[in-house]
Amino acid sequence: QSALTQPASVSGSPGQSITISCxxxxxxxxxxxxxxxYQQHPGKAPKLVIFDVTERPSGVSNRFSGSKxxxxxxxxxxGLQAEDEADYHCCSYAGSSTFVVFGGGTKLTVL
Amino acid sequence: xxxxxxxxxxxxxxTQTLTLxxxxxxxxxSTTGVGVGWIRQPPGKALEWLALIYWDDDKRYSPSLKxxxxxxxxxxxxxxxxxxxxxxPVDTATxxxxxxxxxxxxxxPWGQGTLVTVSS
Numbered sequence: 001q002s003a004l005t006q007p008a009s010v011s012g013s014p015g016q017s018i019t020i021s022c023x024x025x026x027x028x029x030x031x032x033x034x035x036x037x038y039q040q041h042p043g044k045a046p047k048l049v050i051f052d053v054t055e056r057p058s059g060v061s062n063r064f065s066g067s068k069x070x071x072x073x074x075x076x077x078x079g080l081q082a083e084d085e086a087d088y089h090c091c092s093y094a095g096s097s098t099f100v101v102f103g104g105g106t107k108l109t110v111l
Numbered sequence: 112x113x114x115x116x117x118x119x120x121x122x123x124x125x126t127q128t129l130t131l132x133x134x135x136x137x138x139x140x141s142t143t144g145v146g147v148g149w150i151r152q153p154p155g156k157a158l159e160w161l162a163l164i165y166w167d168d169d170k171r172y173s174p175s176l177k178x179x180x181x182x183x184x185x186x187x188x189x190x191x192x193x194x195x196x197x198x199x200p201v202d203t204a205t206x207x208x209x210x211x212x213x214x215x216x217x218x219x220p221w222g223q224g225t226l227v228t229v230s231s
Binding site: 036046047048051055057091093097100102103104105 | 171
């Protein structure tokens with residue numbers, strides 16, 4: 001069982017927006033600004049799409065955005081495209097003892 | 112361009128020790144702020160963070176696996192080595208290394224990963 005809770009699956013039609021949630025505790029998501037999100041296509045390595053809750057790495061589409069409220073972080077993908085179909089994983093700093101925790105992953109299906 | 116690549120055995124027997132090497136290019140582990148981590152993913156399951164080593168040799172481990180893990184670096188060879196003792200079939204997974212990104216605990220880029228199967 002993963003430390004962070006994500007929905008197993010979400011879906012949306014091309015052009016729509018979807019949001020994936022990532023729920024933790026005050027000891028991880030809620031306590032720090034270090035939440036990141038990764039996109040993983042089948043058989044491929046994860047790719048960072050959001051870091052530090054809201055920041056986008058260079059080269060990542062501005063259709064990807066991140067936010068956080070209390071102990072829940074969210075990834076929003078706007079203007080869904082077929083290429084966005086992938087697994088998405090959240091990750092958070094969890095203090096000096098636990099250090100890093102991941103979510104269980106969410107499969108995004110573009111209908 | 113930053114690249115990382117994992118190498119090591121694809122098959123290990125239960126109770127054996129696994130040794131994986133991450134060979135990287137495009138950055139130096141002697142540069143302030145740089146770190147390299149190991150993450151694994153069992154087939155069809157979630158990512159699990161294992162260990163992290165910083166430029167100053169500070170090391171961090173997953174609490175649940177700390178007793179079995181050792182991470183080291185060889186700055187001259189641009190390599191990070193992870194050893195995991197007492198391997199079990201539940202440790203079957205793709206093991207990946209990745210560079211720390213930014214000021215927190217984000218990882219980018221990642222290596223392609225190497226599938227390690229634990230079976231007798």
